[in-house]
Amino acid sequence: MAPATAQSVDEETPLLRSDGGDEFPGYDIARVQSVISADGIEPTFQAVMTPEDDRSSCANHGAAADSQKKEAHPHFINVTQREFWAVFSGILFAWLIAMFDSTLMASIHPAITSHFNAANSAAWLSTVFLLTSTAFQPVFGRISDVFGRRPVYLFAVAVFFITTAWCATAQSITSFIAARAFCGLGAGGVVSAGMIISSDLIRIEYRGMYQSYINLCNGIGSSLGVACGGYIADTLGWRAAFGIQLPFIFVYLIISYFVVPTSLGPELARNEGWTLTQAAKTLDIKGSFLLVTGVTSLLLTLNLGGNVLPWSHPVIIVSLLVFCVCLIPFLKIEARAKRPVMPLPLLSTFPQANLILSNFFGTMVINTILFNMPLFFQAVKLESLTSSGLRILASSLAIMASSVFTGFFITWSGRLKPMLIIGFVFFIIGCAVTSSMNRDTPGWLAMLFLLPSGFGQGFAMPATLVSTLAVSPQAEQAVTTTTLSLFRNLGSVFGVSVSSWTLQNALIYYLTQSVTGNDRQDIIKRVRQSITEIHLLDPIHQGEAEKRDGDVPTWLSCR
Template identity: 30%
Template sequence: MASMETITTEAPPARRREVMVVLPGLLLAMLLAMLDNMIVSTAMPRIVGELHGLSHLSWVVTAYVLGTTVSTPLWGKIGDLYGRKNIFISSIAIFLVGSALSGMSQNMSELIGFRALQGLGAGGLIVGVMAIIGDLVPPRERGRYQGIMAAVMAVAMVAGPLAGGFITDNLSWRWAFYVNLPLGAIALILLVTRLHLPKHRTEHRIDWTGAGLLAVGITALVLITTWGGNEYAWGSWQVLGLVVVAVVTLVAFAMVERKAAEPILSLHLFGNRNFTLSALIGFLLGFTMFGAINFLPLFQQTVQGASATNSGLLLLPMMAGLLVTSLVAGQIITRTGRYRVFPILGGVFVVAGMILLAQLDVNSSKTDSSLYMLVLGSGMGFLMQTTMLISQNSVEQKDIGVASSAATFFRSIGGSFGVSLFGAIFNQGLKSDITSRLGPAVAGKLTSGGGVTGLTKSTLDKMPPVQVQALLHGIATATSSVFFWAVFISILVPVAAVFIKHVPLRSAIPTDAKKDGAAEGSEAEASLVVAME
């Protein structure tokens, strides 16, 4: 009982000061990861134009996604084994080296390779931040930092397109990568000098077989979602072959992990109901959120006539909703220790937001879409940090890195599937709508080669008015169709959240290696008592 009382002790003020001292460095690292894709996506048309690589455009994105997705579980596990600080600093260094080399690329092959290297580092950034917060702050106190992280996320999602537009218009596209270097340097200095983490005793073993199988399986999954319906038909031997590779390697991975002394992704964690449900909600949220929202900028820039730079400002209502609800949820969780209602409430808001966005058409005003995005953002704010908190509270302290990486991993995989599926729905809806208005010949010309995504005001001005009207109507209809189908996926979020069980948040964490064993043992006992009750 004495050990259990230690677990529920209030975190000391000295520890809070320690967190606030290192927090700027952690937030800068998180900002790096979130800003990069948004800045680069704005500069991408200029990049492929200068490097003459339009046909390889998808690989620039795919290489980064592969590097990030494959490395995410590895960073979490290696951090658990060899110490969070050095591993986290290493991930930032790799990301910065990849950024510098990407900016110096002279052709598309070099850029694709260096983006993969950059992605390998990026996989450890957000995972590292979440795991370090998990090391320094007990779950009961973690809610107070939730709003700060949401604010960084909001800044990145709005500032990214704005910064990318400014850099592309006023500087070389290479600065879309070089801009990471000063931010990363500041983050490294702050973390090296100020970050001090409690030490945990664990065996130093890496499950290289499991890591290799997981990497191959994830690579096959990402390539399926990237190539299927785009580079190759869904029934082609290339896609079907990747399906076989993915199934075989992931089944083999599950078998290996059951016998591994230090598994790269501990399957026993999925025996915890809350952890499994949090992973499922993360996958569904990534599927619907990243998959569907991906098409909003196109709708805003073409149908609503916003510039590429200003389309970032039109996302402000969604970010405002995310920030406010995340702050509110964080404060309530910190004060009361109760969290179960927020995933349910967030799921309801996300469903409502998707239903509203499914109403978009050519006559929808910016006010209409802003209100719809406000509702969706509110749901995201209730969900994103809360599910991470539930995942971390569901595991022992020594598994914080694995829990953090798993939560990020499943959200990333969900987003990859969502972008692919909703991309196919969008393209089919667009072509079908234009065909019904102008016939198959004109529809094929307007939608071939992915040209729609490169539309600008000057391009539309050169087109016949009848084609412009049909194209805008088709984009609006296809966007609405994407959100309509997203409703059916998002409904599963509140349904899964209902089954989350309230497990009291730990109010303290082990402060040194000596206490680790007793603390972890008492945490396991506390979990068992709660389960029996």
Template identity: 30%
Template sequence: MVQRHGDQPSLETEREPLLRDTAQPSSDYLYHAYRSISEEGIYNRFIKPVPEGDEEQSLGSDETESLKQSAHVNVIKIISVMLLGIFVAQTDTSILMATHAIIASEFKALKDSSWLIISFSLAGAATQTLYGKLSDIYGRKRMVIIAYTMFMVGCAIVGMGQTMSQVVLGRIVSGAGASGMSALVSVLITDLLPLREVAQWRAYVNLVATLGRSIGGSLGGCLADVVGWRWSFRVQVPLITLAIILCSAYLPSHTGTLDETDDTTQLKSKFSRIDFKGSFIFAALVLALLLPIELGGVKIPWSHPLIFVYLGASVILLVLFIAVERRQAEPILPLEIFHSKDAILSFLILGLQTAAQLGLMFTVPLYFQVTSTPRPSATVAGAHLVPAVMGNAIGGIISGSAIKRSGRYKSLVIWAVTCSSIGYLLLMLRWHGNTNSWFESLYIFPGGFGMGVTNSALFISLQVVIDPAHMAPAVSFMYLMQTVWMTIGLPAANTIMQTVLRRNLEIRLLKLGYDNVEVAKVCALTLCLSLCLSLCGMAQG
């Protein structure tokens, strides 16, 4: 599945990049690992190539081994301090899912509660790709701290908000920060670790993220009941402040070779490298594409002219963006990324898997609330998602270990997609309102497991086929694709469910003798209730 930079296909093209330098991490890895705690002398003594004839200046084997072990310890510290931010960001998402109706009700704006979710999602999508390129220009550490600070400020605004508009503003600021918190940790992992170890470390990050998503709904609901929903967000401020302090202390200050220019010249040079025109057009493109998906069927009908206006604008902006980026020396999203068929397939497969998994998470709680007797609460119905969540975490860990051991990932992707498909097929064939066996309730495990495996394997696939100089923008774009497909997956699942439910309900009500007006009222109420129950189940799950 993966040639690199024009290499001819061979049996070794998949494994060769991962098997390279397995005994010793890359030079960049050791440079990054030591830069935050050591003087540049370590770079000069250990990493900088030794001129021919000066071999006696190189380190002895014992000192070399000691430096390598210390580097590994430092890398563990660097990645570990970022896990706190990942945990809080993922917990925040689940908290909002559980409390958005409570928040909107306090401001007597229940009909606008979805904007608390939509604003966060759109802000994150619009800023996602910016972090990758800006981190190349200004350094990973600076952009990580900026992302954390924006997220913290957003939480503070939400916690202190006195109007619905202020709370939505806070969610916009938080969303713009959270997108960087998610993407930059993966970029840092690729900076600091040999390629073969990346998948395993990303699996640990995914495990922490899964834990945050799992407890966020219950935690948010509990805090809302005991001390009020505002504390669900206020309590995040000191946690993120601690994360900022830890990142300031442990993250490397530099991400490339040493720069000898003075600070003023360096700042002006970096500022001139920012692709403002491309950044603005791409953000507008993302918003024009996602707004109709977010609003369609919720705020306005799918047949509304505004839907087609937005979609048409997204096409025009896409053409304009490509034209502008082709002339940029340092584009915000290098178009060379899309010259690789394997990179495009990686984005597409991960996106489709994400959409399918979100559709599963949306419908399963509702299924159990409708079919179970006695009818379970939203918390109990949401608990049926636990097998999928556990499968995601287990799949990521297993695939990371397998890639590190064998250097192969293409077969993992094929196997994971097949596993997920079998799980979804079993749901369609076996779940018909009489799911009483605990064994049959585990059919959702393969979907989550396949998602975990695919996430890790496709991240490695992308790294193999993309030029390392474009890695940060490519990783950010991969996260953006997940956001886009999540946005597509939820309304798609909801539309299919509501269409089938409405058709079957109309047939049954008409047979019972109800007239068309009564049928329409019952259908509208039922569909609204089903959506609310499903969202509550997802949050509690």
């Protein structure tokens, strides 16, 4: 069968389905249509994977001979339905645990810092986890291409187990921070490798449906981490919040050893007969080092600058300089590398670059809103922490519901563009309505105003993931997945950092104008440092602070 050409593209032909009589619907056109023309990629874009390519890919996996013995299933690649669910159900479970652990710190960090008498180190508890879980994701992708998915995945699960136990038994704040750093490495590997394995096993036509299950576990795990973490810490102690995860992770590690297929991904080292030294030489070690160092420095700058440390602090200045120093050599190395850790065409070629950057800006928007709205409810509406959290839960439920719907819609209809458009329209509506809120906005209405941005994320983000995978070669699935995850995480950090910087500087300006009295500077300082101080002010100053806190976080942070 000849590769698809631009002339054969029908405007009404869906991206992921074929009307032909093939055994696997959409098998020959899964990655040929145009995302922009409502169905896949631009008409001039050549077919990324043909049936011959797919069969070749299976051969590279070392399983072509066995595939004839397996019961064919239209959803999966080279595995039976039973084998798939044995692997995928474990991936879902590991994803849920990883999300639970990643959001746990939001509710239990006060108990940990109080135990070690280290309140000034609170920011580092979440920061180091974020640094390692984000910076190393692209590295996991390339290593799994060389050595196979299974050893990388088992390594990540093992690191996750060991470091979670370390967190539960740490005897000092320094030890605990180090444990969280390595725990981020394990959790990031579990998440990224799980996504890569899913792409190896699921045909792109049906990827959206199974992504819905991942999105559901993502939402449940994140919600449980925030909601149950504090309860566990209050009733059983903060160490139990980590200890309770250990039996589940250990059992899953044992199960994974037996059920995760040995032949997944290119497995270049085995298929090419490379020794360990030869395989290591094929890795983009220089690029990986510069990427990890640069991303870590950038995240450190954005996460701490203007929030924990002033922008003029030596740590912030040095981190920013390190990022700048790493950037140019990294780009030069990636342009020449045979197997770059982050292929530059992903960031410069249509449509991959558009989709990856849309992920960046989408997560930037939703995290800007979710970070600032609790401040609005607590500082402006003077609601409790519990009440504020329940109102934010509406957005989380919207994200879960819409993301699950999106995955099944993509598989059912074979169309991606409708979800992309609807998602980003909801993002625009979400920014507009939240930026219109003030202290006179009823609490119930403010909660409803959070729904559009939640729907925006749920509709747009799964669609961009499937679109990016659909226009990427099979050999680049791993690095595409991890690059997409990296930019999503960077968008989250940018959203929080930029909006926090904007908010703090705007508060200084507006509070200076509105707060009166001889002790105005002290009041401004107290309000900027802690929103609970608003409750302690006299009625006149409280009204002044509420008004400015209501004007600033909603409008400026959503710009």
